[in-house]
Amino acid sequence: RAAGQVVRDDGTTYNRVTGDDVNATDYWAIRLSALYTPHEDVEALFQVNRFVNRGEATQPQHRALFPFTAEATGPDGFCAPTFYGSGLCGDAFGYSDTDGDDRALDANAEGKDKIDLFGASAQVDWDLGAISLVSVTAYSWAHRNAFENTDSSPNQMLEINYLARQNQFTQELRLQSNDTGDDRLKWVAGGYYMDETVKDASTQDVLRDLRPLFPDGFSLADSVAAFSYPYTQKTKSYAFFGQADYQLAERLTATVGLRYSADEKSFDYRSQAEGGLIVLLTSQQEKTFSAWSGRLGLRYEVNDELNLYATYNRGFKSGGFFGGLATTPEELIPYDNEQLDAYEVGLKSELFDRRVRLNMSAFYYDYQDQQVFAQALRNGLTVLVLDNAANSEVYGAEIEATARVSENLSIDAGLSLLDATYGEYFSEGDDFTGNRLPQSPEVTFNAAANYRHPLPQGGELVGTLDAAYSSKVYFDNSNAERLSQDAVWVVGAQAGWQAPDGRIELGLFARNLFDETYKVSISNIDSLGVDLLTLNRPRSLGAYLRYRY
Template identity: 70%
Template sequence: MKSAWLMGVSVWAISGGLAAAQSTVALPKDNTAIAEIVVTAQKRAENLQDVPVSVTALTADTLSARGVNNVLALNNIAPGMRISANDAAANPKIYIRGVGLSDFNPNASSGVGVYVDGVYIGSPLAQMAGFYDLAQVEVLRGPQGTLYGRNTNGGAINVTTKRPSQSFSADASVEYASFNAKTVEAAVGGPIVADKLAFRAAGQWVKDDGYTYNRVTGHDVNAADHWAGRLSLLYTPADNFEMLTQVSRYVNRGDAIAPQHRALFPSTAAATGPNGLCAPSAYASGACADLLGYADTDNNSRALDANLEGKDKVDLFGASNQATWTFNGMQLVSVTAWQWAHRNDLENTDGSPAQMLEINYRSRQRQFTQELRLQSDNPSGLLNWVLGGYFMDETVQDNTRQDTLRDLRPLFVTPDNPTGLSLENSVAVFGWPYTQKTKGYAIFGQADYELTDKLTGTVGLRWSADDKHMNYRSQVEDGLFVLLTSDQKKTFSAFSGRLGLRYAVSDDTNLYATYNRGYKSGGFFGGLATTPEEVEPYDNETLDAYEVGLKSEFLDRRVRLNVSGFYYDYKNQQVFAQALRNGLTVLVLDNAANSKVYGGEAEITARPIQPLTLTAGISLLHAKFGEYFSEGQDYSGNRLPQSPKVTFNTSAAWVAPLANGASIVANIDANYSSKVYFDNSNAERLSQDAVWIAGAQVSWRSPDQKIEAGAFARNLFDKSYVVSISNIDSLGEDLLSMNRPRSLGVFLRYHY
C-alpha cells in the first residue's frame, strides 16, 4: 500500500440534518446530547455505536429533508456510496467502496444487496421502488456474507418501513416543485382489534412534466409518472408472538430515459483526437457526427433531438410475512416473501432523430424466498447467536429486441430482400430471448461471545449454493435466423464468513477489528451474444475484507465520531466490458481481473448547542484493477468505475423555537465527489470531473408538531453533470445521462 491508511467516517449514520434535530426535540432544553440510534444491521436491535460494522443510519426525517423518494437519491449521502442509472425506472448501479456492477441485464446481480423489511430484493427491475413511509434506511459498508448472504460483497442497503401500531396515526405530505413536479404521500394506521391486530396503509404518487426539451416534437421528456401502495397488518395475539404481513404494488408509466447525444466520428483532421475519434474541443462544432451523420451542436444539456419518445413501463408486486416467536430466551423468526416484476421499456437508445438504434427491453421476474432463523433473545447475556437457513426460487424471462440501423435498410432492398435486411452489416432486429431459473440455498450461523467485560469476539460462517439453468437463444428478425442456442446448467457455491473482535474502551468508546469474506454468485450473461464463448458461465467473485474502526462519543455525548480503515483483496472480479462483435459494439460480462481496494471513512455528528446539529462524512478510496486485459487492451492499474477518490457530505440543521411554541427549522446540505470514470478504460471522455451539489430547506412547525410547511431547493446552484455514460464506438456516439436540474418547491406535511 502506497497511500496512508485513511480514516473512515461513519457517523452520518445516525442523525443527519433535519432528522437529528427532530430526534432530539423532545430532550430537555438544557440537554444537547445526541439521541441514540437503533439499527438492525446484525438481525437484532442494537445501538449503532455497539455494532462492529461500518453503518450509516438515515432516519425518515433525514430522507424527507433530502427529497429521497427512490434509491438513486441516496447517492453520496453515506460515505463511499455511489448510485446512478442509465434507465428511468429500473437497474440502479449501486457501488459501495468501489464494489458493484454496471450490468443492466435483468438476470444480473449487484454486489450490493437491497433489503426491504428483511426481504431481499434480488431483481434489478424492482430496486427503484418502495421509498415512502419509511422508518429508517441503513447502509452497511463492506461484505455482509454471513447474515445477508450472496451478492453483498460490497455491502447492503437495509430499508425499514413504518410498522402498524395500536395508536391511531395519520401522515400526509404534498409537494410541488419545478417542472410541474407533484409528490403526494399519505399513510394511515391504527388498531383493528385492540392489542391484537393493527394496520397501516401507505401510498405515494409522483408526476412531473420532464426536464429535457425534445426539439423534434416540441415535447418535454424525461418525465416521471409512478404510484405505489403498501398495506401492512401486525397481528399480536400473545406477548410472545407477532406476525407482520405486507402487500405492496408499484406502477411506473414515466418516460424512458432520453440521453444526450455526443458524436464521435470526425470529418476533418483538425477535429480528430489522438485516438482517432472526435477531439473534445470539437464535440459540438459540427465537424464530428455519428455513423448516420447526426450531431447535436448546441451544447444544451437540457435539450435534444429524438424521433422516438418511449415509456419505461414497470409493474411490481410484493407480498411478505414475517412471524416471530419468543420462548425460553430465544426467538424463531420466519420471513416468507413472493415478488414479481414486469418491464416493457421502449427507448430511443441512440439519442438522435434517426432510427439508428432503438431497443425494447421486455423482462419478467418472479421470486419466492424463505428465511428461517433461530436466535438468542438476551441482549445482556454473554452469548448472542443466530442460526438460520435460506431458500430462493427465481425465474427470469427476457425477450429484448434491438432494432439496429433501420434507416439504412433502403440501401439493401432488392426484389429478393424486400425488408432491406443485411445481417453482415448489422442492419437487422436482434433478439435474445432466454429463461433463467435459479434455486438458491444457504445455511448460516453467527455468535458474539463476551470474552471479558470489555472484549467481545465474533465468528460467523455461511454456505450458499445457487443452481442455475439458462436456456438462451439469439436470433434475427424474430427468429428468421438463429445465431446461437444454448442450454446450460451449473451450480455456484461458496463459503463466506466473519471473524471479529470488539473492545469497549469505555461506555462511550469501542474499537473493533474484523475479517469478512463476501462473494457474488457466478452465472450466465444475459445480453446479446453471437458466439458460444460469450454465454459460457462466469465464476463467483470473492472479496476478503480487513477492517479496523473506532466508534466514540464524547463531550457528554455532544459529539459522535466513527472512523474506519479497510483493505480489500478482490478476486475473480466480474467485469462488465465493451467488445466489438461483427462490427457492432456489444457488452460482455466475465471474470476479468483482481483488484486491491483500500481506504477509510469518517463520520461526525456534533451538537454544540441545543438548536444546532452538524454532520459530516468523508470517504477516501484507492480502488484500482490489478492485471487486466480486455479485447487486446491493457487496463491494468486503471481505477475501478464509479469509484471517486474522495467523497464528502455535510449538513447543518437549526431548530429555532418561537414564543408561541412553534418553531422555524432550517437545513442546509452539500456533498462532493471527486472525478469519476464510467468505463474500465479510464478514457477521459468517459468521465465526470469533480462536482459539488448543495441543497436547502426551511420550514415552520406548529406548536403541537402536527403541521409543517416550508420551501426547498435541491441542486441549489443548478449544477449540470453526467451521472452515467454509455459509449457505442461502432455507431460513433456516446450517450450521456444527465442529473436533474435545480428544483425549487414548497411542501405541506401533516402528522397526527
C-alpha cells in the same frame, strides 16, 4: 400502518423534433403493514407493497465521435474535445447535436419505462423462552416493458425494447438466543431457500434507416436487423448459516459467523434476428455455483463512550450466465463466482456528554475473479459482455461526525477517501491494469447544518443547508478522459415551519441550488460514433407538506 408516495414532473429536457419535454418522472408506491399478536409469545408482521412507474426512459445527450476533418481529429482517432458539437464531427449517420444546450436534444421517438412491482411478506416471531423461532416468508414479482431511443438522435440508428418478467419466492427459518441481559453467548442459526424465474425477451433494432439499401430489408453481415435474445433463467438457492457473539471479557466481544450457499441455475437461451426468422444461436445449460462465506470480528468497549472494532468478512457474488446479445457459444460460457475478502478497523464514539458522535474506519477490499462489464465488438456492433475479467484492490477510510453545536443547531459531516484500482486486467486486447474502477471517486464529502428556532406563539422554524462534493470519476474501464466527470459540488436548502406537536410541517426546498450540470453516466458506442451522456437533474424549487401520525 399505511405509507404512500406519488412523484410526477413534466420532464427536464426539450425535444426539438416533437416539441415535448422528455425525461419526465411519473410513479407511485404504496406499502401496507399489519401487526398481529395472537398470543403474548407470538408476533406476526404482514406487509404488502406495490410500485407502478409510467415515466419516461432516460433520454441522454448525444455526442458525435467521428471526425470529418483532420483538424477535428483527436489523438485517439475520435473527435477532439474542442470540436464536440461543432458540426465537424458526426455519428455513423453523420448527425451531430450542435446547439450546445445540455437540456435540449433531437429524438425521433421518445422512450417509455413501464415498471410494475409487487411484494408481500410475513414474519412470525415465536418466543420459546431462552430461544426464539423466526420465520420470514416473501413473494415478489416484477414486470418491465421499456422502449429506449438509445442513439438519442433524429435517426433510427439504435433502438432497444427491454421486456422482462421475474418471480421470486423466499423462505428463511432461524433459531436465535434471546437477550436476557447477562448471557455471554448470543447466537443465531438458520436456513434460507429461494426459487426465482427470470424471463427476458429484449430486442435491439439496429441501423433501421439503412434497411432500404438491402434487397431483403436487412443484412446480418452489416448488423442491419432487429436482434433479440429471449431466455429463461431459473434459480434455486439454498443456504445454511450461523453466527455467535461471545463475551471474552467484560468489555471484549468476539464474533464468528459461517454461511454455505448454493445456487442451482438453469439457462435456456436463444439469439435470433428479425423476430425469430433467423436463429443465430441456442443454448441450454445448467450449473451450480456454491461457496463458503464468513465473518470474524472483535469489539472492545473502551468505556461507555468509545468502542473499537476489527472485522474480517469473506463474501461472494454468485456466478451465472451472460444474458445479453451473443453470437458465439464462447460468449455463453458461465462466468464464475466473484470473491471478496474485506478487512476493516474503526471506532464508534459519543463524546462530550453525547453532544458529538464520531465514527471512523479504514478498510481494505481484495476482489478475486471480479465480474466486470466490458465493451466488445461483435459483428461490427459495440456490445457489453460480462465476465470474470479482473482482480482489484480497494483501500479507503471514512469519517462521519454529528455535532450538536447548540440547543438549536446541529451539524452532520462525512468524508470518504478511496483508492480503487484493477490488478492485472486484459480485455479484448486492451490493457486496463492499474486503472481506477468506474464510478470510484478518490474523495467524497458531505455536510449539512440543521437549525431549529422556537416561536413565541408555538411551533418552530426549521431549516437545512446541505452540500456534497465528489472528485473526478471515470465511467469506463479504459479511464478515457472523454468518459469521465470532473469534480463537482452540489448544494441544497430547505426551510419550513413545524407545528407545536410536531405532526405537521410545511415549507420550501431547493435542490441543486446553483444549477450545476454534470454527467451521471456515459454509455459509449464507439462503433456507431456516439457517446450517450446521462446528466443530473437541473435545479428544482418547490414546496412540501408532511404529516406524521
